[in-house]
Amino acid sequence: MFATAARWAAKKGKPKMAPIELTTPPEQTQSITRAIFDVVREHGPLTISDVWDHVKDVGLRGLTSKRQMKIMMRWMRERQKLRLICDHDGPHKQFLYTTWFTNPKNAPPRPKPERNPRGDHHLPHPKP
Numbered sequence: 754m755f756a757t758a759a760r761w762a763a764k765k766g767k768p769k770m771a772p773i774e775l776t777t778p779p780e781q782t783q784s785i786t787r788a789i790f791d792v793v794r795e796h797g798p799l800t801i802s803d804v805w806d807h808v809k810d811v812g813l814r815g816l817t818s819k820r821q822m823k824i825m826m827r828w829m830r831e832r833q834k835l836r837l838i839c840d841h842d843g844p845h846k847q848f849l850y851t852t853w854f855t856n857p858k859n860a861p862p863r864p865k866p867e868r869n870p871r872g873d874h875h876l877p878h879p880k881p
Contacts, residue, residue, distance in 0.1 A: 773828045781815040785825055788813050790834055790852065798838060798849035801826075826850060 775782050792807040793799055799807070804826070805819050816822055829835045833853050840847040 772831060773824060775828060777815060785813055785815050786829055789825060793835060793850055794852050798851040800847065800849060804850060
């Protein structure tokens with residue numbers, strides 16, 4: 754019992770993440786966040802890749818990379834403009850971004866990836 758208490762006391766807590774400070778000008782930040790918010794609101798719960806594809810189609814000048822978009826989306830999550838939900842599909846997880854006021858149960862269903870009938874991740878190799 755003493756060993757359990759010692760192990761519990763020795764655990765370090767989760768490190769606190771510092772708030773994100775954006776380096777872009779406020780006008781540019783506002784236009785980028787508005788475009789990202791509109792894409793997520795219009796097209797429902799989206800993955801990072803889906804958001805990036807839609808934002809590329811919009812053609813924002815201030816957004817230079819997917820990495821910058823991910824930082825902006827994390828900043829938006831801190832300010833409760835977007836939220837991250839987890840969609841469980843059996844053993845598979847999918848993380849989706851949605852607006853804070855959207856009910857994920859009312860969202861349109863996501864297309865399921867094609868799977869092997871046996872449920873394997875890989876297709877069987879042909880025999881030589």
